[in-house]
Amino acid sequence: MRRGDVCLRPRNVAMDHHFFDVGGAHVSRLEDFRLITGAGCYASDWNLPGQAHACFLRADRAHAKILKIDTAAARKAKGVLAVYTGEDAVQAGYVKPMTFLTFAGKDGMKARIPSRPVLAHGKVRFVGDMVAMVVAETALQAQDALELIEVEYEDLPVSISPWDTLSGSAPQLHDDVPDNLVFEQEAGDAAVVNEAFAKAAHVTKLKLDCTRVVPHPMEPRACLVAHDSGSDVYTVHVPVQGINMMKMQLSGYTGVPEDKLRVMAKDVGGGFGQRSIAYPEYAAAMLAAKALNRPVKWISTRSESFMADSHGRAAFITGELALDKDGRFLGLRLDWIADLGAYLHPAGPVSPMRNPVVCLTGVYKIPALFGRWRVALTNTAPVSAYRGAARPEMAYTIERLVDEAAAQMKIDPAELRRRNFIPPEAFPYKTPTGSVYDIADFPAILEKALKNADVAGFDKRRAASEKSGKLRGLGFATVIENSGAGMFPKDEILLEVAGDGRITAYSVSHSQGQGHETTFAQIIADALGIPAERISLKQAINEKPLTGNHTGGSRTIVGAGTVCHLAGKKLIEVATPLAAEMLGVEPSQVAYAKGEFQSKESTKKVSLGDIAAKKPLTVTGEGKFGSTFPNGCHVAEVEIDPQTGVTEVLSYVTVDDCGTVINHTIVEGQMHGAVAQGWGQIFGENVVYDNDTGQLMTGSFMDYAMPKAGWIRDMKIYDHATFGTISPLGVKGMGESGCTASLGALTNAVMNALRQQGVPPLDMPLTAHKVWQALVTAKKGQ
Numbered sequence: 179m180r181r182g183d184v185c186l187r188p189r190n191v192a193m194d195h196h197f198f199d200v201g202g203a204h205v206s207r208l209e210d211f212r213l214i215t216g217a218g219c220y221a222s223d224w225n226l227p228g229q230a231h232a233c234f235l236r237a238d239r240a241h242a243k244i245l246k247i248d249t250a251a252a253r254k255a256k257g258v259l260a261v262y263t264g265e266d267a268v269q270a271g272y273v274k275p276m277t278f279l280t281f282a283g284k285d286g287m288k289a290r291i292p293s294r295p296v297l298a299h300g301k302v303r304f305v306g307d308m309v310a311m312v313v314a315e316t317a318l319q320a321q322d323a324l325e326l327i328e329v330e331y332e333d334l335p336v337s338i339s340p341w342d343t344l345s346g347s348a349p350q351l352h353d354d355v356p357d358n359l360v361f362e363q364e365a366g367d368a369a370v371v372n373e374a375f376a377k378a379a380h381v382t383k384l385k386l387d388c389t390r391v392v393p394h395p396m397e398p399r400a401c402l403v404a405h406d407s408g409s410d411v412y413t414v415h416v417p418v419q420g421i422n423m424m425k426m427q428l429s430g431y432t433g434v435p436e437d438k439l440r441v442m443a444k445d446v447g448g449g450f451g452q453r454s455i456a457y458p459e460y461a462a463a464m465l466a467a468k469a470l471n472r473p474v475k476w477i478s479t480r481s482e483s484f485m486a487d488s489h490g491r492a493a494f495i496t497g498e499l500a501l502d503k504d505g506r507f508l509g510l511r512l513d514w515i516a517d518l519g520a521y522l523h524p525a526g527p528v529s530p531m532r533n534p535v536v537c538l539t540g541v542y543k544i545p546a547l548f549g550r551w552r553v554a555l556t557n558t559a560p561v562s563a564y565r566g567a568a569r570p571e572m573a574y575t576i577e578r579l580v581d582e583a584a585a586q587m588k589i590d591p592a593e594l595r596r597r598n599f600i601p602p603e604a605f606p607y608k609t610p611t612g613s614v615y616d617i618a619d620f621p622a623i624l625e626k627a628l629k630n631a632d633v634a635g636f637d638k639r640r641a642a643s644e645k646s647g648k649l650r651g652l653g654f655a656t657v658i659e660n661s662g663a664g665m666f667p668k669d670e671i672l673l674e675v676a677g678d679g680r681i682t683a684y685s686v687s688h689s690q691g692q693g694h695e696t697t698f699a700q701i702i703a704d705a706l707g708i709p710a711e712r713i714s715l716k717q718a719i720n721e722k723p724l725t726g727n728h729t730g731g732s733r734t735i736v737g738a739g740t741v742c743h744l745a746g747k748k749l750i751e752v753a754t755p756l757a758a759e760m761l762g763v764e765p766s767q768v769a770y771a772k773g774e775f776q777s778k779e780s781t782k783k784v785s786l787g788d789i790a791a792k793k794p795l796t797v798t799g800e801g802k803f804g805s806t807f808p809n810g811c812h813v814a815e816v817e818i819d820p821q822t823g824v825t826e827v828l829s830y831v832t833v834d835d836c837g838t839v840i841n842h843t844i845v846e847g848q849m850h851g852a853v854a855q856g857w858g859q860i861f862g863e864n865v866v867y868d869n870d871t872g873q874l875m876t877g878s879f880m881d882y883a884m885p886k887a888g889w890i891r892d893m894k895i896y897d898h899a900t901f902g903t904i905s906p907l908g909v910k911g912m913g914e915s916g917c918t919a920s921l922g923a924l925t926n927a928v929m930n931a932l933r934q935q936g937v938p939p940l941d942m943p944l945t946a947h948k949v950w951q952a953l954v955t956a957k958k959g960q
């Protein structure tokens with residue numbers, strides 16, 4: 179396959195290959211030369227003449243009334259242009275972020291969205307809450323002046339646990355959110371589930387904490403905001419996942435109409451869901467830019483990221499699985515509490531309320547499902563979507579229950595899964611909660627994973643480990659997730675042909691590292707039969723207003739990616755009569771191939787560039803697509819040193835179905851990155867707040883264990899694709915699949931090793947200390 183080709187597969191045929199053997203389908207990324215030679219342009223690389231600099235004073239306590247803020251000394255400090263507080267935010271009306279949780283919950287409950295003036299007004303509610311903003315000639319002057327601001331607080335009782343805040347006796351965080359309960363919903367049928375449990379031969383129950391983590395894009399948060407007093411237009415340079423999403427939220431927060439907002443971005447150094455949010459800092463900078471009539475720039479420090487960027491996961495889940503005597507699943511019951519911190523980001527509550535319901539049955543036929551979800555507020559940083567956005571938590575819960583049930587019932591965990599898989603012939607499969615899984619082949623994926631992980635040879639390897647005093651474990655997870663869809667009515671891609679035949683594609687979906695410049699170019703090139711290098715992608719152009727979703731929810735390949743294909747085909751359609759005119763023949767007499775039109779009767783040719791040189795040649799492709807359901811099986815093998823509790827992951831095998839693979843190099847990289855994030859969460863990452871004071875105890879990389887490259891080795895990545903039916907390309911999203919599967923696979927492997935020693939189910943993070951302690955306790959109890 180030559181560079182630029184898309185590997186398209188026949189419909190509904192399972193594909194079988196190991197990425198490393200695919201040769202030409204490994205297309206190098208077009209953007210990488212720019213990015214790895216330091217020629218990228220990130221938010222802090224933007225500068226404007228006359229710009230001033232902002233710094234934020236953040237609360238040093240988790241819950242307190244603000245009695246007084248004295249800014250007089252700061253205002254007089256060298257270089258200071260202005261100091262803003264909550265009063266200014268309230269006066270501007272920048273007081274309430276929008277929410278995407280618009281559907282009704284239990285008994286018609288509407289989400290209770292607390293106010294959040296962009297600078298705290300009256301109260302602070304988490305360590306890192308913004309109390310004041312100083313704008314000065316330089317960032318250092320602004321920072322120095324912060325220290326001159328005096329705030330008088332009256333401390334209030336703190337609660338960092340959603341169990342406490344929902345208990346009814348905890349301090350009330352917001353007057354407009356009674357009992358700190360933002361939302362409650364139920365899904366499934368409680369009565370049917372109760373019946374299933376009543377007749378079960380076995381019930382497995384687990385209480386699981388899915389830890390709070392801080393997503394850490396390499397590029398810290400930043401913004402540069404300019405306001406044009408003539409047109410009243412704000413230009414906001416920020417790291418984004420898509421400009422439309424940012425405009426919509428900024429407009430929702432500030433009341434500035436979307437057509438008065440220009441959002442600018444070029445390269446974005448990581449997103450993970452965290453960069454899809456319009457943070458209050460951006461709105462505060464808008465306020466200052468207008469008032470001062472100067473551009474205002476802010477660059478976050480890494481400490482601020484820990485405190486005040488959105489956090490991820492933070493779910494407390496009780497799961498129960500009912501089985502008959504042969505291990506067939508009868509019912510699943512969940513009780514899920516989402517801790518969303520002190521305020522709500524727009525997408526914060528919607529992910530845990532929607533995604534787990536969509537995939538509640540996992541890859542299994544479970545006839546009876548019921549779940550209860552509650553969204554709680556706590557005195558902690560706000561939580562929002564983080565790679566997987568509650569799909570990993572859901573898959574983790576099911577996969578831990580399945581493994582635990584297998585151990586309790588003494589059934590081989592692979593066999594238990596085989597007995598319960600939705601069979602390939604059942605697709606399209608409508609789940610009890612109403613989702614339609616279009617196509618998948620779970621049994622084949624499992625068998626392929628077991629084979630490639632050499633599960634048959636595991637007992638031998640375990641015996642060898644035992645001889646050297648180590649505990650060996652093997653675990654897997656077979657998972658499915660929803661990807662694609664989106665809140666905008668459609669996705670659009672604009673193609674513009676230049677006279678030299680080069681094509682510029684415009685998209686509102688914005689890469690944060692996924693590699694859209696390459697895959698979009700590949701898809702358009704395939705549709706047009708031209709080299710991908712002739713196509714360049716522009717991702718944040720306000721002058722060409724397009725509708726479309728942001729990059730997130732693994733939706734881009736399905737949405738904007740498919741539209742690239744449709745736009746390419748449309749371009750041929752639109753250009754054909756123009757070519758016919760130039761060739762002096764009827765359109766029906768024109769054939770297209772490889773960027774050129776030719777009359778069937780002569781050798782004369784007209785290229786796309788020739789047409790564009792004569793008259794503008796642009797088309798907008800569009801399409802709307804529903805959810806796709808990527809799925810897979812990941813197998814982890816670990817060895818634990820019982821003397822130290824240190825776990826080493828010896829091998830990690832993935833087999834995934836993301837439909838047609840457009841670019842194997844990218845998909846492999848995505849899998850690596852996402853599994854590394856799961857790995858980080860299972861073995862180290864964990865945000866810790868002090869229980870009594872709400873102080874952030876893990877506020878730097880000294881205390882917060884990010885996964886390191888050396889932790890993650892020997893990953894073998896395979897695919898086993900079925901041709902997805904949602905997109906004509908047969909693609910399914912996959913950017914989050916590694917997170918979704920790895921939490922369960924890694925934990926199941928560790929538990930497989932520890933269970934033999936009598937260790938009861940443990941929760942993440944499985945740190946050396948926790949594992950060692952559990953082994954010691956288990957030994958004492960024997």
Ligand code: MCN
Nearest residue numbers: 448449450565691697731732733734735840841911912913
């Ligand atoms: N792809 C492909 N063939 C497929 C499916 C995907 O070649 N069948 C390619 C796509 O063209 C794209 C990449 O794989 O280059 C991921 O595609 P997709 O699954 O559509 O996911 P998105 O592009 O929508 O990316 C979102 C997803 C999410 S939700 C998070 S969070 C995330 C992620 O991707 N954050 C990332 N990957 C990331 N990668 C980097 N480097 N940085 C982030 O912040």
